[in-house]
Amino acid sequence: MKKQNKNVSDSTILRRKAENLLNNKPLKAGTQMNEPEIPRLLHELQVHQVELEMQNEELRNAKDKVEITSRRYTELYDLAPTGYFTLLDNGEIVEINLSGAKLIGKNRSALINSNFKLFLSTTSLPVFNLFLQKIIDLKTKQTCEVVLSPFENRSVYVYLSGIPDNKVDQYFITAVDISEKSGLRKH
16 A cells, blocks of 8 residues: 555656646747647647556566565575675675674674674684785685684684675675584684
8 A cells, every 4th residue: 555655656746847847848939739739639648648657567567576686685695504795805894694793793783894804813814814815806716714703712613705896896705604514613
């Protein structure tokens, strides 16, 4: 019901804007109509109105599909068992999924705009810096293993894989917990 009301209000707003634009335009010289032209022009206007309604319906359908796809992507991203990070070249976290936040052991909203490097062990920092620099310089997929140490009493061994986003200066990083597989226990 709300969606239908929104569409009605959007079409009402659009109509008002169109009427204002039309009222503000001066009539062109020689735009007087004679009696036989009126039915033809009325028919043209009606056909144009139907065309616009059909286009509007197509736009609404396309918008609905985009919203569904976006929702699915968000659910897939958030519920993935792998940690996903989008980083800037200085290591700042732009985006992070729920699994990534869980690996670090903090709330996702608290991690946005913080630096990924803050959560690395001191021995892993040079490894990570080289990993990120190679992604930046070579613009190819890179991998490494690091230790996340967000707390003094807990370390998480992770396998990182990263690629550049070729559209903007950001880098997509996946993090898989390998603590158990490598025989290293979480402290």
